[in-house]
Amino acid sequence: MTLKDRVRKALASQAEIEADEERADALNVPGCCPVDQLTERTRASVTGVLRSVTLRPREGVPALQAELYDGTGTLELVWLGRRQIAGIEPGRRLRVDGLVCRVDGRRTLFNPRYELRPRPGE
Numbered sequence: 646m647t648l649k650d651r652v653r654k655a656l657a658s659q660a661e662i663e664a665d666e667e668r669a670d671a672l673n674v675p676g677c678c679p680v681d682q683l684t685e686r687t688r689a690s691v692t693g694v695l696r697s698v699t700l701r702p703r704e705g706v707p708a709l710q711a712e713l714y715d716g717t718g719t720l721e722l723v724w725l726g727r728r729q730i731a732g733i734e735p736g737r738r739l740r741v742d743g744l745v746c747r748v749d750g751r752r753t754l755f756n757p758r759y760e761l762r763p764r765p766g767e
Contacts, residue, residue: 663716664716664717665716666716667693667694667714667715667716668715668716668717669716670692670716670738671691671692671693671715671716671717674692674740676690677690677691677692677740678690678691679691679715679716679717679718680693680713680714680715680717680718680719680720680752681717681718682717683720683745683752684745685745685746685747685752686744686745686746687744687745688742688743688744688745689742689743689744689745689754690740690741690742691713691715691720691740691741691754692715692738692739692740692741692762693713693714693715693716693720693738693739694713694714694715694736694737694738694739695711695712695713695714695733695734695735695736695737695738695739696712696713696714696719696735697711697712697735698710698711698733698734698735699711700728700729703723703725706725706726707725707726707727707728708723708724708725708726708727709723709724709727709728709729709730709733710722710723710724711723711733713739713741718752719751719752720741720752720753720754721748721751721752721753721754722741722753722754722757722759723753723754723755723756724755724756724757725755725756732761733759737761738761738762738763739759739760739761739762740759740760740762741754741757741758741759741760742757742758742759743755743756743757743758
């Protein structure tokens, strides 16, 4: 580690440290792509941590919406027709697979396939 890296790390905010940790974790999962490199209308696998989970009906249909963060950006996850899913909660690590689209300018996966990943220390 160079002196420049040490100084940057010593002066980094908590958010920057957490983003670095998430990026490093995402790079260790084979086959996963960083959120900031996702392109529309392509299938992708992404891993990260859930920042929020909310129930937001869409056109009268229940929809569970979550925000996945991988240190490079956020990805909206939407499960239509679901009010809750066991294990889908803030702070949980996930690997998701699905077709990337844009909704209101945000990268989104509808009804993604998911795999719960262990939390740090599990």
